[in-house]
Amino acid sequence: MVQNDVEVGKRLNEELRDKFGTITEASKAVGAKNASYFGSYLSGRAGLGHLVIKKLEKMGIDVDYVLNGREETLGQNSSYDLLLRKVNDLEYRLSQASIELKEMATIIRTAAKKEK
Numbered sequence: 001m002v003q004n005d006v007e008v009g010k011r012l013n014e015e016l017r018d019k020f021g022t023i024t025e026a027s028k029a030v031g032a033k034n035a036s037y038f039g040s041y042l043s044g045r046a047g048l049g050h051l052v053i054k055k056l057e058k059m060g061i062d063v064d065y066v067l068n069g070r071e072e073t074l075g076q077n078s079s080y081d082l083l084l085r086k087v088n089d090l091e092y093r094l095s096q097a098s099i100e101l102k103e104m105a106t107i108i109r110t111a112a113k114k115e116k
Contacts, residue, residue: 012038012042013042023038023042
């Protein structure tokens with residue numbers, strides 16, 4: 001059962017800070033222009049919608065814990081769940097690295113054209 005949005009916001013804050021260090025870095029990771037992206041969710045003024053939940057999952061955030069306050073249960077599928085979470089995290093990091101490499105290539109090309 002999903003708890004109130006204030007408690008969800010507290011857990012989201014905890015998860016984002018654990019994974020990214022700061023809310024600003026977490027906002028950058030999701031592609032937001034500034035740290036205010038998560039503000040309404042962290043304060044409990046807004047609930048997490050489907051699109052935000054999908055973004056959080058891709059970032060490797062434990063959405064079940066954020067929404068329901070439960071840590072991952074260690075059952076038969078715990079190894080599978082842990083591996084799946086790690087794969088999702090790696091996919092996200094690779095996609096971010098790809099974006100950064102494309103930006104660097106563009107900068108290099110632009111600089112090379114200016115030198116000609």
